Amino acid sequence: MLPLFSVKAALFIIIGICCFCPCPATAGAIQHYDVGVLALRGDDHAKKSWQPTLHWLESQIPNTTFEMHTYDFDELDDAFRHNQLDFLLTSPGQATKIARQYQLNWLATQKTAYSSNSTHSIASVVVVRSDSPYQTLKDIERASIAAVSEKAFGGFLALRYELDKLDFFSRSFFRNIQFTGPPTDKLLLDVLDKSLDVAIVPACTLENMVKEGLLQRDQFRVLEKKHPHDSVCAVTTALYPNWTLAKTTRASNEIGKKVTQALLSLPEYSKAAAAAGNIGWTLPASSVHVDKVFQHLDMHPLQASWQEGLFKWLTKNQLITFGIVLFLIILNVYHFWLEYHFNRSKKDLERTLFDLKEKNTMLEHAQRTMIVGELGSSIAHEINQPLSTIKNYSEGIQRRLDQGMTAEELAPFLGKIHQQVGVAGDIVQRLRSLIKRTPSERVICDPAAFIKESLELIEFDFQALKIDLKFSEEGTPIQGEFDYIGMQQVMLNLLRNAKEACLANLEWDTSPGVSVELLYGENDIVIRVADNGIGLEANEETLKEPFFTTKQDGLGLGLAICRDVIDAHHGHFIIQPARPKGCEVTVIIPIKREQK
Known part of the structure; x- marks a missing residue:
C-alpha cells in the first residue's frame, strides 16, 4: 500500500506545481493597431471593401488586431496629425502630400486588373448625361459642376492638372465648382436627376456602380473618353498610382515589416482581394508623376511660396534689403510731405475761390445797381403813372365827399386806388429783386x-x-x-x-x-x-x-x-x-x- 500512496502523492505534487507555479505564457499579449481609411464612397462601402484585408493581416500576424476608422480627407489629415493612427490607406495624392511633410513609410501599393499597368488605375473622369449638350471639356465652362473634394486626386486634381496644361479656363471656373464631400455615388445620381450638369469622379466609379446595379451605363457619357494602358474603365485623364498602405511613426518597424510581408503574400483571387477590387499588393509605386501634378499646380508641400522665397532672398541680400527699406521710408516721408502741401494748397485755393465768389457777387450787385441808376427816368416814369392815378382818384373822392356822396358810392374809386397801389408795389418789388437777387x-x-x-x-x-x-x-x-x-x-x-x-x-x-x-x-x-x-x-x-x-x-x-x-x-x-x-x-x- 505504501508504494501506491507514494505514486499518488507525486502526481498531486506535479499537478499543483503546474497550476500554481508562475510560468511563461504560451501565448503573447494581443497587439492593437488603428488603421485610417479614406472613405470616398461612404463608410459602409469602405468597411465592406477593406475589412477583409484587415482580417487577412490578423490571420497572418498572430496576436494582432487591426481596427478600421473611416474618414474624409480633412478628418484623415486631422487623425494623422494628432497621432491617432498606426497605418494609413488613402489615395496617392493625400499619401504623397503627407509623406513630403511628415515621417511616413510606404509599405505596399495595391495591384488592379483594370489596365496593363497593374499599379496604376487612379484617374479623373468627367461624366455627363447621355443626352447632355456638352460634348467636350471646352463646353463645360458655364455648366454646374461638382466633385467630392478639392483634395481628391483622382476625383479632381488630376483633371485640374490637365485643364491647366491646356489653358482652357480661368481660375474663376475652378472657384465655381461645388465640392460635396463623400460619397462619390451621389454625384452621379445628381447628374442623373439633373441636379448637376457635370460630375468629376474617380476612375471606375461609374463602372462599379453599374456592376452593382445602381446605374445603367447607357444613361451616361464620359467626356474626352480614353483607355490608357488598355484600361477597362473609361477615363478623362492619364492614370496615376493606386492606393498605398503606409505606416506612421506610432507603429514599430517590426510590425511594418510583418504587414508588408502579409500584403505581398495575399493571393490574387482571395476573398480579401475581391472585396477590395484588386489582385493583391506589390512594392510601393513611384509617386514622381503625382509630385509633378502638385508642382504644376503650386500645391506641393515642399514648394516655397513666393512670400517665403522673397523673404529668403531679402535675408541673403541684406545690403539691398536695407536700401529698399530706406527707399520706402524716404518715399513715404515724401508722400506725406506732398500730401501736407497739397492739403494746404487745396485750402488756400478754396479760400481764394470763396473770396472770388464774394467779390464777383459784389461786382454783380454794383453792376445791377448801376443799371437801376441808368434807368432812373424809366423807373420814375413807371412809378409816376400809378402815383398820378392815385392822386387823381384821391382828388375826385374829395370833391365827391364835398358834394355829399355816400361811402357806398365812393367804394369803386377806393378799389381803383388800391389797385394802383399794388401796381406801384410790384414795380418797387421788381427793382428790389433785381438789386438783391x-x-x-x-x-x-x-x-x-x-x-x-x-x-x-x-x-x-x-x-x-x-x-x-x-x-x-x-x-x-x-x-x-x-x-x-x-x-x-x-x-x-x-x-x-x-x-x-x-x-x-x-x-x-x-x-x-x-x-x-x-x-x-x-x-x-x-x-x-x-x-x-x-x-x-x-x-x-x-x-x-x-x-x-x-x-x-x-x-x-x-x-x-x-x-x-x-x-x-x-x-x-x-x-x-x-x-x-x-x-x-x-x-x-x-x-x-x-x-x-
Whole structure:
C-alpha cells in the first residue's frame, strides 16, 4: 500500500506545481493597431471593401488586431496629425502630400486588373448625361459642376492638372465648382436627376456602380473618353498610382515589416482581394508623376511660396534689403510731405475761390445797381403813372365827399386806388429783386415773361430818346427752367448797350432802332437783340475780356456777367456785326421738351 500512496502523492505534487507555479505564457499579449481609411464612397462601402484585408493581416500576424476608422480627407489629415493612427490607406495624392511633410513609410501599393499597368488605375473622369449638350471639356465652362473634394486626386486634381496644361479656363471656373464631400455615388445620381450638369469622379466609379446595379451605363457619357494602358474603365485623364498602405511613426518597424510581408503574400483571387477590387499588393509605386501634378499646380508641400522665397532672398541680400527699406521710408516721408502741401494748397485755393465768389457777387450787385441808376427816368416814369392815378382818384373822392356822396358810392374809386397801389408795389418789388437777387434762383416760366418785363423797365427811356423798340415772337411757346432775375439782368445789359450804340451813331440814314426777337425752336430758344447803332468797336475776343469797356464811367462787367448767366444755363452767347450797320447779339439756351 505504501508504494501506491507514494505514486499518488507525486502526481498531486506535479499537478499543483503546474497550476500554481508562475510560468511563461504560451501565448503573447494581443497587439492593437488603428488603421485610417479614406472613405470616398461612404463608410459602409469602405468597411465592406477593406475589412477583409484587415482580417487577412490578423490571420497572418498572430496576436494582432487591426481596427478600421473611416474618414474624409480633412478628418484623415486631422487623425494623422494628432497621432491617432498606426497605418494609413488613402489615395496617392493625400499619401504623397503627407509623406513630403511628415515621417511616413510606404509599405505596399495595391495591384488592379483594370489596365496593363497593374499599379496604376487612379484617374479623373468627367461624366455627363447621355443626352447632355456638352460634348467636350471646352463646353463645360458655364455648366454646374461638382466633385467630392478639392483634395481628391483622382476625383479632381488630376483633371485640374490637365485643364491647366491646356489653358482652357480661368481660375474663376475652378472657384465655381461645388465640392460635396463623400460619397462619390451621389454625384452621379445628381447628374442623373439633373441636379448637376457635370460630375468629376474617380476612375471606375461609374463602372462599379453599374456592376452593382445602381446605374445603367447607357444613361451616361464620359467626356474626352480614353483607355490608357488598355484600361477597362473609361477615363478623362492619364492614370496615376493606386492606393498605398503606409505606416506612421506610432507603429514599430517590426510590425511594418510583418504587414508588408502579409500584403505581398495575399493571393490574387482571395476573398480579401475581391472585396477590395484588386489582385493583391506589390512594392510601393513611384509617386514622381503625382509630385509633378502638385508642382504644376503650386500645391506641393515642399514648394516655397513666393512670400517665403522673397523673404529668403531679402535675408541673403541684406545690403539691398536695407536700401529698399530706406527707399520706402524716404518715399513715404515724401508722400506725406506732398500730401501736407497739397492739403494746404487745396485750402488756400478754396479760400481764394470763396473770396472770388464774394467779390464777383459784389461786382454783380454794383453792376445791377448801376443799371437801376441808368434807368432812373424809366423807373420814375413807371412809378409816376400809378402815383398820378392815385392822386387823381384821391382828388375826385374829395370833391365827391364835398358834394355829399355816400361811402357806398365812393367804394369803386377806393378799389381803383388800391389797385394802383399794388401796381406801384410790384414795380418797387421788381427793382428790389433785381438789386438783391439770390444767385441761381430758378423758376419754371415762359422766356417771354422776363423779356417783356425788361422791356417795360426800359421802354420809357427809349421813347424819351426817340429810339424805336420792337419785340416779336415766333414758334410754339415753350416753358423752361430759368434764373429769372439773371436773365432779366442779361436783357437789361443788352438793351442798355444797344441804346448807347444808337446814341453814339451820329450819321443817321434811318431813325435809330432796336429789335428783340424770341424764337422757339424744337429743343432750344433763341433770343436776338439787334440795333442799327455805331457797330462793334472791338473784335469778339477783346469783348470777352472782363473789365473791357468803351465807356468812361463803365465797369466792363456787363458782357462778362451776361456770359456767366448764359453759361450757367448751358447756352451760347454770340456777338457779331449786323448788316448794313450795327450789332447783333444772339443767345441760345437749350430746353428739354418735358419742361413745356
